[in-house]
Amino acid sequence: MSKPEIVCWSCDVSLSLSEREESDGLCPHCSVEIDLDEYLVESLTARAADKARIAELEDIISELIAGTGTSPGADRKYGRARAALAQQGKEGET
Incomplete structure (x- = not known):
């Protein structure tokens, strides 16, 4: 099973939930909050x-x-x- 991924609403880059978690709920690429x-x-x-x-x-x-x-x-x-x-x-x- 692949890791769940989401797409940042701001920069449109895919990221994993663990990447979001490691960035304290922010996009690691553009630093906006991901709800x-x-x-x-x-x-x-x-x-x-x-x-x-x-x-x-x-x-x-x-x-x-x-x-x-x-x-x-x-x-x-x-x-x-x-x-x-x-x-x-x-x-x-x-």
């Missing part, structure tokens, strides 16, 4: 959106498996939905 609450809210919002998209894709896959999604191109939709679900899982792991 982790903002990053937490962004992360939780993104995670909720990811979970909603995964649920939507799971519903599509269930419909296709149940035969209710048998319109022309259903196989392609199924394949795209499975690929998107797999991709979503990979992004959620990072």
Whole structure:
């Protein structure tokens, strides 16, 4: 698992949480204060959106498996939905 990184809102440089901690809560590159609450809210919002998209894709896959999604191109939709679900899982792991 990679180390969590954040991007400084001021200088736009990536830094690890340990770098921020070693700099007493400041960006080691430009010395502005880095407030982790903002990053937490962004992360939780993104995670909720990811979970909603995964649920939507799971519903599509269930419909296709149940035969209710048998319109022309259903196989392609199924394949795209499975690929998107797999991709979503990979992004959620990072």
